[in-house]
Amino acid sequence: MTTEDELALRTTLERLIDSDPLSEAASAGLNEVIDKVEPLLAGGRLNRVVELLSVLADVVDLADTHMIEHSMKVFEEAVDGYWSVSNAARMAGNEVIHMKEPPSLLGLLRMAGKPEVRRGLALILATAGALGRGRLVYDSVDPAGA
Amino acid sequence: MTTNILVVGGGSGGTMTANNLTMKLYPEIVGGKAKITMLSDSPWHYYKPGSLYVAFSRFFENELRRKQRNLLRPEIDFRVDAVDNFEFASSRVQGRSGKWYDYDYLVVSTGCLPAPERIDGLQEGGDHFYDYQSPLRLADKLQTIEKGRILITVSFPKTPNVPHQCGIAPPETTLMVDNLLRHRGVRDKVEIVYTYPTVAQTVRGGLFLQETTSKVMPSIFDSMGIKYERNFTLDRVDPEAKVAYSEEGTDHNFDILMATPPIRAVDAVVSSGISAAMDDEGWLPTDPETLKVKGLTNVYVLGDTVDLRISKAGGAVHQQTPVVVDNIASEIRIGRPTAAYDGRVTAIAQMGLENGMPLWYDYEHEVQPTPPNKLGSLMRASFNRGGYWAVVRGLI
């Protein structure tokens, strides 16, 4: 911003403060804002804030309800994943911490006898299956080199 | 000895409270000194504000509900068993299964129910969006109306100074109806008439339940060509003639009657015998600060079941939850409640289909309306779709 621009902005702001329709509270608020903005203007840092605002304005202009709804679906799935894993880890951690000794091999087998443990193991194996089907475990580079 | 905390109601308030309480009392829970049980009448958790969008064909049932079990911390013992009987004197409740559940602390968050049957002819002649089925019918009508008149009515509970559910919903949906009809290209042939009752909590002859907002409503409605009428307290509806009559002696004909119906607490709460609410509405007498049920030392209540003057809204529940959680935890740990509710409610109002308005108020301050904008609408959309489920899990 040139000095001329800054002067123009200042006069506009001053005119705003002096104009009748502004209430006392609003004028006081504006004065406070000017005090805060002053060092930013002096250091030329306000330009960055304006640039940031314009990027933000572009984002808001480009975004629409569909885009937000789609991203929130991803957000919900991420929260779901975090929720399941962190809850499971907390509960399991609490169980393990109370074991005086690590379970023996037989003890591990006994644990695997519990239906909820078998369900968990089945989930892990099914997840491995899904990962395999989705080929996520393979090199992502196309072998045909296309 | 284990302290048993029983949460009744698996909706917004119950779920947030049970989840947050689990984390707050984690040391006691893993040490076997505290246990949290939740009873609800359904395995599903409905995002209730979503039904408002059902009326505008923007939400389907599977999008506004989730399995309650998946929303709860696994440490919580969740049972689907509707409570039929509260026995406060002996600190226990009875489920529909016949089983009794004892508690040391009880949290009641069973919400409220629309009760259009309380106004003669409203059930048959009117439409509303306070459950899932009714807005589906309303959506058909709003999508097909070509010309005529849409009448909006608002009914308050008979208990003085208790609001209807979600105070901002009537103006929100009025603006949404206007937008929808404009999109459909029939707005010029359909008249929209917004009416408001004479008594709206402390406001008399206004257009909203808070004075400041009530005063700015005419300019908003005028700019959109929406007609409005004060002092129209819905008394009865003639479904055949399609006429709505007011207690003040006026009437309006309509093609669609979009009503905010009377509401009441659920049966088990109404018949619990401790409500002082009028007309069998059932609101529990609530200490405005501790959120305890007045006269009972170990029962808390939050959400739509309270008899407080603040909004029956999720944005109120979100602010009440930490108070109930802190108070139960401090009672267990130091023998007295420590937190006080300041009446704060936060929300993002959907002002028409494309704009939103973030707002807040509390016991001391009214809503200060700000210009609705697109960012507000996007924030609301993100809350509708994913934000809510993170909030009820106690993550936000």
Ligand SMILES: Cc1cc2nc3c(=O)[nH]c(=O)nc-3n(C[C@H](O)[C@H](O)[C@H](O)COP(=O)(O)OP(=O)(O)OC[C@H]3O[C@@H](n4cnc5c(N)ncnc54)[C@H](O)[C@@H]3O)c2cc1C
């Ligand atoms: C159309 C509509 C629009 C809304 N819009 C907004 C909005 O924009 N912003 C906002 O903040 N709020 C809004 N709300 C309000 C918000 O949804 C409620 O204030 C909030 O859900 C109240 O929470 P609660 O826990 O009291 O009740 P609820 O969330 O209704 O939960 C009650 C629970 O109790 C269960 N239950 C009922 N009876 C029994 C029983 N006998 N035994 C066991 N369980 C039982 C029910 O199944 C349910 O799970 C809206 C509500 C509606 C209907």
